[in-house]
Every structure is written in structure tokens, then in C-alpha cells.
Amino acid sequence: MTFVRTPRFPGPGRRLPFRRRLTCAIVFTLGWFITATPARGQGHEVGPPPEAADQYPLLRISGFGDIDFAAQKRAEGTRGFSEGQFVLHLASALSPRTNVFSELSFTPRADAGTGNPPATGFNTEVERLIIRFDRSDQLKVSFGRYHTPINWWNTAYHHGQWLQTTITRPEMVQFGGRFIPVHFVGALVEGTMATNGLHIGYQGGVGNGRGAVISRGGDAGDNNDRPAWLANVYTRPDKLFALEVGGSVYFDRVSTTGRPEFDERILAGHAVWQREDPEVIAEVAQVHHWQVGGTLETSNVAYYVQAAYRLPSSARLWKPYYRFEHIGIDTADPVFAGVPRLDGSTFGVRFDISLYAAIKTEGRLRQRESGEPRANGWFTQVAFTF
């Protein structure tokens, strides 16, 4: 048996391969975080009060669940009663500067079991698993599996149906959808700065990007030699503290079996007014694809605008809402072949039955192709956190 020994470092004058440089940078950053001296000039070690020094790890578990009822065409999805996702969220402070977050989901499926026809059951998924090292408000470094932070909704509500006003997510960020990469496995640097009352936040990340099945992240490793990059900047002005405006950019190379590779660039923007009187959420994303070594170039745009208003005084438990959304797919784009177009309206009302439970009911009017009949449906959901 012959072993070929690969030199770990190149000779003088030669550059390290990209992945090795990236690894070095991550290791250096992590080492700097761990060894950084906190609280310069404070005269005491930063940490919990003396009597609580053994309080770590400080685990906090919360859960989300929902029960749904749908009346729609079979082709558009499930009908009748269904159990929504059962979601467990675990957050644990390991030290004053180190936190772990995870989100587990249990999703009912008609084909989870074996046999013919397949038995129903549940799919279990680690939706998020993040370890984060906090140096300051301006600088936090984390590693793990995220909901890709290039879309506001994707990182504001995650799988917590109770948190969002409506029953459904916008289709452009639908779980299992392909328009936006919902998950991202890698490393993230983030922070916020209070600059002239603007309160600017940023996130920068590198990771595996889309997997061979493009609705999935590269959980078990990258499927090509090009990492995905993302950057995102937002502001929450002090004088309009309910307002958040931001933009994101995402680069990746999409490699799928049996198809040419495509470079992908996503530009996204959002404007959100987070008060409930009114609540306004607007997002837009453009996904551009270039064939690697070819001439094919395609562009796809999706956006939505949602408005809601919590009624005043004695009717404050009621919150009517409306959302319009659009997904435009370039027919020449092989990466998005089969991704349905959409022009749709969602209207409904949310009733907060208690502090931690809500009943929502909504109608959806959806048109996939111009000239085709609309697919309408009516939906009701009981969503809660515990």
C-alpha cells in the first residue's frame, strides 16, 4: 500500500488554496474571540453575580405549534384538518459570551412511512443549530445552520407560526421552496452600531449555499468548490424605531446533477414598520442566474407587501390583514424549472385568544399563469407558543 503525502503548506511564493485560507481565517477569528480580554479597565471579571457563577449552561426551552383547517383544491395542498409543525426551540447560554441556539421541527407528512400506500408520520429536522461568540454589540461570530439572513421574514419568524400575523409565509420564502435558499450552513459575522441615531446592523457570511436539491442547504458538505457569500445591512432609526429598512446580497454557484452549473446572485431589500397600528412588511428579491461557461442569463423577481392593523380599545384582540404577492419566473431559467409563478392575495383576520395563542382565518386568491382560473381557498389556524 502506498501513501501519498500531501504537503500541508505550499512552498515559498505560493498561495494557500482558498479553502485553507478560509479555514485559517476562521480559526484565527475564533481564537481571538476566545482569548480576547473582556471589560478592559473594569477591575472585575465580567460574568454573572458571584452567587450565580454555576448557572451555566442556562437552558431555555420554548415551543410552537399549530392546528390547521384548509378548504381548497386537492392540487393546491392538503384539505381538512391537519397538524402543523411542532417546533421546539432551545436557547442556552454557555457563558456570558457564548450562546447556543437550536430549532427542531416535527412535520406531518403523508408519505413519511414505508409500505404501499406509505404510512403517514412525521419528519424530524434540525432547522437551526448555531453557536455564537459575542465580543460586543458590534461584533458577534457564529457557526452553524441558519435560516439564510437575506430575507426579513425568513429570519424574523422562522417556524413560529404564532409569531407571524398571517397563517402562511409569503410563497417566495415558503419552506421547501426554491426561490430563496431558506437554509445556510456556514459562519456568520454580525453586529450593530448606533451611528448618529441610525442604529445600523450588518451580517456577513460564508457557507455551503444550495445543495444538489436546490431547496436544501449543503448540510453534509458543499457540493462544489465555490462557497456561498452573503452580506446584509439594515437600519432602525432611533426616531422611527418601529422602522427597519435593509438590503442583502448573496452569491453562490448552483450545481445540480445532469445540468450545467450556474452562478447565482440574489439582491434583496425590505422595509418593515413593526408596530401593529399599522404593521407593514414589504420585501423584494431578484434572483439572477448565469450559466458557467455559457451565455444563458436569466432573471427572476418576487415581492410581497403585507399590511395589518390591530384594532383599537375593546377590539384590540382583532387584527385584520391583507397581503399581495408576486413571483415572476423566467421560463428560460433551468435552475427554476418547475417553480410556479404566482399572483396572489391573502386576506384575513387574527384573533388573539390569549397572550400566547391566536386564531387566524384567511382567504387566498392565487393565479399561477395569466389566463388560467384562480385557485382559491379558505384556511383557519390555531397557533400557539408554550
Place this chain on the structure above:
Amino acid sequence: MPARVTAWMVSVAIALATIGSVRGVAQARVDVAIAVHPDVPVDNLTLADVRRIVLGDREFWPGSVRVTLLMRAPVAHERDVILKTVCQMTEAQFRQHWIAKVFRADTAVAPKIVYSADTSVDLANRTPGAIAFVDAPVASRAMKILRVDGKLPGEAGYPLRDR
């Protein structure tokens, strides 16, 4: 019932109501002071800074000391004032905000709930980086009170009071 007794009962009722309303007004006018651990390297916060701390958007003091946020339990006067004047939120909105905050992985630690002003002062004294909100008369016994927008409790224009 004799007219004299009735008149006496009405007088007592009016007196009690007056005392209650005066007491209510007096209580409503109590400023809420910001008490912090003595080592917190800050003497003044803007109202926006206070909002960022209470909503968990600011987690560190200068010098990278982590903020430990102590909040009174619901119904306490201090909590009402902070939610109304600083956060401009209802109790339900504030709770939803913090559930979402932890769920978003913005922070792993929610505010610590304290059930009395004395406990607030005591914990603020002993916990590095702690910040607590206490009625000004209670805070006078505390060690370090921060100015808000350059003003101390009791001064004209101090923002943390009932409106």
C-alpha cells in the same frame, strides 16, 4: 336610614374617593429612575439607548460588559412606565417581542424578572452590568443612578414618568 347618617356616609365616600384619586395622581407622577451596578461605565443614556437596552438590541456596555436587564413583573408601576414611555408597547406586544427575540437567536437570555423594588436595587448592586428600573424614592438608596437625556429623576423634562 336617617338623613344625617346618609349624609355622613356620602361624605366619607367622597373623602375616600378624593384620597384615592390624589394618591393615584401622586403615584402616577413618581419618576422611574435607572439604577445600575456601580462599575457600569456610563453616566447618561439617551431615551433611544434605554429603548435599545429594554428591547434587547443593545447587550453590552462600553468596555464590553454584558448588560443584565432586570425588569419588574407585570402590573408594577416601573414596568408600566417603561413599556409606555420607552417601548410604546402593550404588555402583550412586549412579551411577544421578547419571545421573538430569543427565537430569532438574537439573545439567549431574556430579562430577569424581579418581584419587588428592593430586590431590583439589591440585584443591581450585586450583578456586574445590571440595569434596573425603580421608582425614584426607592432609587435614592441605590448606588448609581443614570441620567436620561441629561436629566435626573425629579428634574423638569425627565422622560421616564407617566404622561
